[in-house]
Amino acid sequence: MEQQVDVVVVGSGAGALLTAVRAADEGLKVLVVEKAALVGGTSATSGGGIWIPDNHDMPRAGLRDSVETAFRYVKACARGLSSDERILAYVESARHMARYLADIGVPYRCVPRYADYYPGVPGALPGGRTMDPLDFNARRLGAQGLQQMRPTNPGQLIFGRMHINAFEAQSMLAREFKSRFTLLGIMARYFLDYPWRWQTRRDRRLTGGQALVGGLLAALRQRDIPLWLESPLQSLLLEDGQVAGVTVQREGRLQRVRAARAVVLAAGGFERNQAMREQYLPKPTDQAWTATPPGGNTGDAIRAGATAGAALHLMSHTWGAPTLEVPKEDRFRAVFVERSLPGCMVVNRLGRRFVNESCPYPEFQQAMFASHERGEGAVPAWIVFDADFRARYPIGPLMPASAVPDAKLRRSWLGTVYWKDDTLQGLARQIGVDPQGLVASAQRMGEFARSGVDPDFGRGANVFDRYYGDAHVKPNPNLAPIAKAPFYAMKLHPGDIGTKGGLLTDHDARVLDAGGRPIEGLYCIGNNAASVMGPSYPGAGSTLGPAMTFGFRAVARIVGKPVALERTDLLRQPVAEAA
Template sequence: MEQNEFDVVVVGSGAGALLAAIRAADEGLKTLVVEKMPLLGGTSATSGGGIWIPDNHDMGKAGLSDSVQAAFRYVKTCARGLASDDRILAYVETARHMARYLAGIGVPYRCVPSYADYYPTLAGAMPGGRTMDPIDFNAGKLGPQDLELLRPTCPGQLIFGRMHINAFEARSLLARERKGKFVLMWIMARYFLDYPWRNKTRRDRRLTGGQALLGGLFAALRQRGITLWLDTPMQSLTQEGGRVTGLVVRRNGQDMAVSARRAVVLGAGGFERNQQMREQYLPQPTDQAWTATPPEGNTGDAHRAGAAVGGALHLMAHTWGAPTLFVPKEEKYRAMFVERSMPGCMVVNARGERFLNESGPYPEFQQAMYANHAQTGGAVPAWIVFDATFRANYPIGPLMPSAAVPDAKLRKSWLNTVYWKGETLQELAGQIGIDPQGLLASARRMSEFSRTGKDLDFGRGDNVFDRYYGDVNVKPNPNLAPIEKGPFYAMKLHPGDIGTKGGLLTDRDARVLTEDGQPIAGLYCVGNNSASVMGPSYPGAGSTLGPAMTFAFRAIAHIVGKPIALEHPELLEAV
């Protein structure tokens, strides 16, 4: 008979959930992880794996200097009053300690020196260094059998659907740095020469991004002998005398009560795959199909369970927005993070008009789509339009540059589903149903901007964040190039997301709070299961995973009676 009494039960198996389980085991607590899906890793496994860590231990190596004070000021401004100041301070103080703990359990990170915060003009922002990327992980430490239990990454994060690439390599290739070709040759040679491993599995031995993070956490979980139940959805929480004492799960076709002597930690992701909840809470129109997170997961089960025992919900109208596109035969829509920064493309509405800075942060992109749609009725969907020069030089969605994979070699099913093509802009406009004169005018204006280097409408390329994924060979603005050489192409963009922001309201130790601000004994919540500490904004790459693991780190400290005190409470007094 399976043992169903534990000190801590963790619901979910993303980064925040696994960090909580590992830290609990390190504190001597008997721990169980229950995961609804048959694969481990959740959305974290399909992510870029970045974490946003102010004043982190690796910045000094890059000659960068940061402070808690600056980070607190920056995040407080970003949060717009929708996250408590003490919770923000707890995050920016503790994140660096969590990052060191990660390295200690075998999941080391390094800072990305030139990857700027998403709002570089705000006070306290940094031009780089706060975002950290995981060091590549050798899947041999897991073995092929456990690797098959780890949710694979998205096809868009692999070269030719097979080979992993890290953030530094991706930037080198996309920005067309001189070393880019050699980087690509090394990646391909390393993969194809690894015969012993490829004879065991098609999946790459070298894991990067979210796969490196989750691979490392999974290995740490196994090393500690932590009990893991996959394919085990939570049904409800149990409560006695106002304290959460465990939960009911569905296992092997039967309901089972599980006791949690010390605490339950919810880390089961957002609610973006629940259409009813999307319609109840999110801006319209909305469709769960547009999300870039794994199908069937993230359906808000733990949100509802937490609310059922008195937990307050907060920020439910907000998502981690990102434009997404449909690719036939892929299990989910693809998010378009960086390709739209490359020069020679523009995004337009049904009038053929630009309405945003294409190179800006992806959550701002999604919000701009909704704002323009409210005004014009024609920005959901929107269209990214580019010419033959762009098509030859840059990847976009599933399309590799035509210099490597010409149109004739693309899948025939992609024409008029993934991309549309016209010999002239007028022909293209007719195919996608937008105003041809508006499209022509927008293209002419973009071509003028490219020659002066100044986007007079939306300031594209005016800041360090925009330029990070620009083409270093294009002058005077790496984000701007003419759109004038046929044939012309378009791809349909939806206001998708990489998760929802709204969830159970928590305090600085991740305790779930009631509507009147009182903690519910025995119940903690992290990640997208909780309301984001970042409020409605996205301060920098890694603003989901960084807080998820940091508050998991703080939660376990509180559970074992060693709560982490604020280091700079004077900053709260100065507010």
């Protein structure tokens, strides 16, 4: 039996869910189809941040922004690989989308001190554009509803159980005085949360991507929007050159669903498809290195769109991030912030540093590839730290030794998750790097720590680097000696949190063919589409923010009320490119 709706949304991440909710609010009959058995996609395992220029919460924090400033910044970052119209559409509409999120029960607040990722590019701000979701009470979903949602990554939980938001995480990493009381409060609230604790081990207080997806799922359920799980897309229905629906596999058989108005593809990228990685991405490449959930993001919707005539763009780019392996976890962990903490360094096979360890994670990943291509052996690379670092800071699955000493770590982790030796030379031999190079790099780091200046890579010289530094460490919060035994190392791979290439779209998320013409009835958002940010990562939330904003704009176009571009005077004006 053939189903008939107005809009079919493929995927169940943040962009997909917001699009479905917005379409229902516009009076459309919507169906969401999801490949996996759980709701939320990669969004549910993310930090939940959204990058929203000139957002409604900035004035509360005493911050100012403008569409023009944000446009010039993103255009410089995009390096000519995203159209001016798409960039303008994003920076104009993102703030309206953020207000709509609050209206449907998913409020956000700006993070005043979280800087844009490229502080030296004109138009960058020292904080405020990244927004973090307010905590979400899972009681709105109920314990059974929560079980329908994909859990977050273990690395985003305290002791593998308790949620923590961006403000609390930054406070703890910076070792602010109040953070110890914050941690005690989080633990007390979790363990004393009865009767919820009798129903599920999962935390009732959701933060980050869990709060975002939890709020959107609650909004979806309030509107009685049907959601088909375990229903992977098989193909698009094409009639007279336009997309008229989808074919999905459901309950062991093919099911055709006609879409009177549109199909919106929001099913993620292709990072879990090794064949597509080999075809498009820099080498070496391995789907195991990605930090996204296994089983999804295999490029099905990208291939379906290409079969329908869609143009592809940015297919050689990823949202890069260094990752490490933790035994018995189903995916690698991304190493986002620990690299910024003082007392660590990252080296290649020569034992030499090759990057500012505190730089944005996409640039870190690209530096790994560049060093490797020079024959220096940076795939894998090694993050090296000493006993002082180990005592004070978390890294990957290791909590600070002051809380969880080595004696309490799993024995199997020694030599697999971390390596340890009483000397740097001995550590170098264990991990296969040049001992003299490693010793020299550590000595040089000690000199930098004393002077507060890193003349090699400029670590700690900008506001972004310092955000996750340790304010107690002077004169540079990102630099400290690596001198106290024992010494440690962990293996880093050039992983990612998704691919950023996909179907080429216009400023309303309409999919374009090779001639730049819209394919009628087909829209695409999120990592399913080529990123509006081009090859760059302007700030935290540059994936989720555009995914939801272009879903917001797509619905307006679908119902015949497209959102007009306002500052068209900015289009095609030259701006300085990002360095």
